[in-house]
Amino acid sequence: MTIREHHYPTREALAEALATGVAAVLCGGIATRGQAVLAVSGGSTPKLFFRTLAKADLDWSRVTVCLVDERWVPETSDRSNTRLVRENLLTGPAASARLEPLFEEGASAREAEDEVSRRLAALPRPFDAVILGMGNDGHTASFFPGADRLAEAIDPQAGHRVLAIGAPGAGEPRITLALPFLLEARLLALHIEGDEKRETLQKALADGTVAEMPVRSVLRAPREEPLQVFWAP
């Protein structure tokens, strides 16, 4: 896939630009099919982007937000990506968006997989926008090096929408959208910040295996539309 890099002098400028781009895509989805779906990543990077996007002037009641991946912890945990989205994105005008969480109380990630998959099946496809993050170990979504179900998660033939996944570097068990589902998105973006992540991306773009740096499964995927990389120092 073609990679288009957008560099900004500050994280604030990046957040403004990414929020403007995502809001435009969501407006387009609402205009053409009456609703829009946005899948976002968790972790520490997206907070400022979420707070900026939350102020966008669009009909949020027609937007569904879901996560690219989730750590299998309840929303009371400060590791919960759902909590991060609720507290930073679903605020102000965006509070009227619908949240489709990946977590199910009282079940393991593996037990909840079918039910979460059924809930996701009810969402319009392709998603309007998918915003990925990346770790310095070369993971994106919950496609971690050494993950127990990495092959299934990135295999277009496996037929998963979502799957439970575990890896030594992942902390708690996780659930992640599968690669083919992510690749369908109208806007596919990778949001990274700092010199270390820029170097990680350069390394991922060079030769090497997908198992070693699973973000390569995205970078090397056959997709006509480019991957939009947003970076700031």
Ligand SMILES: O=C(O)[C@H](O)[C@@H](O)[C@H](O)[C@H](O)COP(=O)(O)O
């Ligand atoms: O739940 C998560 O951990 C993610 O969705 C994950 O894929 C994230 O995007 C990267 O780990 C980057 O995380 P940071 O922004 O914290 O560096």
